Amino acid sequence: MQAFPLALMAFVFYLAAASWQALTLLRRVPPRNLLVRGLGGLAVALHLIVSIGLLMADGSLLPGFSTSAVLITGLAGLLLLVLSMFKPVLNIAAALFPFSGLVLLLGTEMPTPASTNGMTPGIALHAASSALAFAVLAIAALQAVLVGIQNKALKHHRIRGVVQALPPLTTMERVLFEMIWVGMGLLTLAIGSGIIFLDDMFAQHLVHKTVLSLLAWLVFATLLICHHRLGWRGMRAVHWTLGGYIVLLLAYFGSKFVLEVLLTAN
Incomplete structure (x- = not known):
C-alpha cells in the first residue's frame, strides 16, 4: 500500500x-x-x-x-x-x-x-481500551481549551468573535465532564486489563508508564469527585483536565518515544 x-x-x-x-x-x-x-x-x-x-x-x-x-x-x-x-x-x-x-x-x-x-484477547482488550481512553480524553482536553477561552472572555466581558459562536458555557462544561467520565471509565479498563493480562506491566521499561497512567487516573478522579462534591468548574476544571491529559500523554507516548526514538538513535 x-x-x-x-x-x-x-x-x-x-x-x-x-x-x-x-x-x-x-x-x-x-x-x-x-x-x-x-x-x-x-x-x-x-x-x-x-x-x-x-x-x-x-x-x-x-x-x-x-x-x-x-x-x-x-x-x-x-x-x-x-x-x-x-x-x-x-x-x-x-x-x-x-x-x-x-x-x-x-x-x-x-x-x-x-x-x-x-x-491475545486480553492484550486486545488492553490495547483497544487504552486507545479509546486516550482519544476520548484528547477530545476532552481540546474541549477544556475552548472552555478556558470562553471563561476568560466572559470574565472580561468580551462576547464577540469566537465566544459568540460557542454554545453556552454551562453546556460546554457539561459536555466536558461527560467526556471525562467516559474517558475515565475507559482508562480504568485499560489499567485494569494491563495489570491482569500483561505479564511485564511492572517491568523496568514499563514501570514509569504504569505509574504515570495511575497518576493521570488519580488526577481525573480527583477532578470528578471535587466537581461532584465541591462544585469545581471553570478554570479549575480546565487546569486539572489539561494537567491530567499531559500526564497521560507522557505515560502513553513518553516511554515509546524514549525507547524507540531516543535510545534507537543512540
Whole structure:
C-alpha cells in the first residue's frame, strides 16, 4: 500500500474541514456542519485505511510510537465526528483535524520497531481500551481549551468573535465532564486489563508508564469527585483536565518515544 499519497489526500480533506470550522468560529462564514462532517469523514476514512496498513506492518496490537500516534489521532477524529451528531463539539475539529493530518503525514514516513506482544484477547482488550481512553480524553482536553477561552472572555466581558459562536458555557462544561467520565471509565479498563493480562506491566521499561497512567487516573478522579462534591468548574476544571491529559500523554507516548526514538538513535 502506498501510504503517503493516501495520507496526503487525508491531510487536504482535514485542512479543508478545519478551515471552514475555524472560519465559522471567527464568524466569517455560516455554519455548515454537514460539509465539515463530510470532509472530515473522507479524511478519517483515509486515515483509518492507512492506520490499518501500518498496524498490519507492525504485526502487533501494541504498535510502535509513530503507528500509535497515527492510530490514536484517526480514532479521535472518528469519535469526534460521531459525538458531534449528539453533542455540540464540532468546533474542536478546527484544532484536531489539522493536527491529525500532520501526525498522519509524519507517521507514514517514520516506521518504528514492531512490538513482540502476542494478539491475545486480553492484550486486545488492553490495547483497544487504552486507545479509546486516550482519544476520548484528547477530545476532552481540546474541549477544556475552548472552555478556558470562553471563561476568560466572559470574565472580561468580551462576547464577540469566537465566544459568540460557542454554545453556552454551562453546556460546554457539561459536555466536558461527560467526556471525562467516559474517558475515565475507559482508562480504568485499560489499567485494569494491563495489570491482569500483561505479564511485564511492572517491568523496568514499563514501570514509569504504569505509574504515570495511575497518576493521570488519580488526577481525573480527583477532578470528578471535587466537581461532584465541591462544585469545581471553570478554570479549575480546565487546569486539572489539561494537567491530567499531559500526564497521560507522557505515560502513553513518553516511554515509546524514549525507547524507540531516543535510545534507537543512540
